[in-house]
Amino acid sequence: MKLPRLARLACLSIMVAASLPLAACQQTAPPPWQLSDISGHMPDLSFQLTDDQGKTVTANDYRGKVTLLYFGYTHCPDVCPLTLAHLHAVMQRLGKxxxxxxxxxxxxxxxxxxxxxxxGYVTAFDSHAVGLTGSPSDIEALSKRYRAAFTREPGQASEGYEVSHSxxxxxxDAHGKARLLATPADSQDKxxxxxxxxxxxxxxxP
Known part of the structure; x- marks a missing residue:
């Protein structure tokens, strides 16, 4: 027995309406991040180094804070000061x-x-910056942990060398989980x- 045309249209409307919630559930919201999401691809923050006050510190000392880890050096002629100035502008825009x-x-x-x-170097850029140092083996181990690289470039004088680095x-995040990766080329807005x-x-x- 065939249904009248109006009845068939009503049944079709009900079927379409019933399928909409399922379709909505199947759609995934785009990631909210504008920087590169590295969640699950990098290990948690972990280290034991000396801070710029001469105190031994570990990653646990910064739990509860969002931390931005950057490898550089104070004699860097360009990228390090530019990056720290960039991050200082970001901190200012964040306010409190x-x-x-x-x-x-x-x-x-x-x-x-x-x-x-x-x-003296890091505080000249921003009060939220902390300088960290340690033995060459400690620094190398930490850089390898996060797949960063650096190489000492020979100079004319023993004190005049430069260091190429990532x-x-x-x-x-505040729990020490690796979440995002930025570069100096990423905008302040991001x-x-x-x-x-x-x-x-x-x-x-997470």
Whole structure:
């Protein structure tokens, strides 16, 4: 027995309407991050180094803070000062939220970058920055942990050498989980957007 045309249209409408919630469930929301999402691809933040006050610190000392890990050195002629100036501008735009952030500047030149030298250098850029140094083996182990690289370039004088190094900015949430990777080429807008998300209530949920 065939249904009248109006009845068939009504049945079809009901079937289409019933399928909409299922279709909506199957669609996944795009990731909120504007920077590269490295969740699950990098290990948790872990280290034991000396800070720019001469104190031995570990990653646990920065739990509760969103941390930005960067490998550089104080004699760097260009990328390091530009990156720290870039991050300082980001901290200013975050306002009070910046109190929940620490910039960890790990020296790849421990022979020259003493705690005192690091302190004067990083604090000249931003009050949320902490200089970290350690033995060459400790620095090398930490850089390998996050697939960063650095190489000492020979100079004419023993004190005049430069160090080629990776320029990635590794961003960890307040639990020490690796979440994002930025580069000095990423805009302030992207960094501010993602850090605000991470600093918001529930923003650091895995």
């Amino acid at each position: 939220l910046a109190d929940g952030v620490r910039i960890l500047f790990v020296s790849v030149d421990p022979a020259r970058d003493t705690a005192a030298v690091l302190h 320029s990635g900015i590794y961003i960890f 960094l501010v957007h993602d850090l605000r998300l991470m600093l918001s209530p529930g923003g650091d949920a």
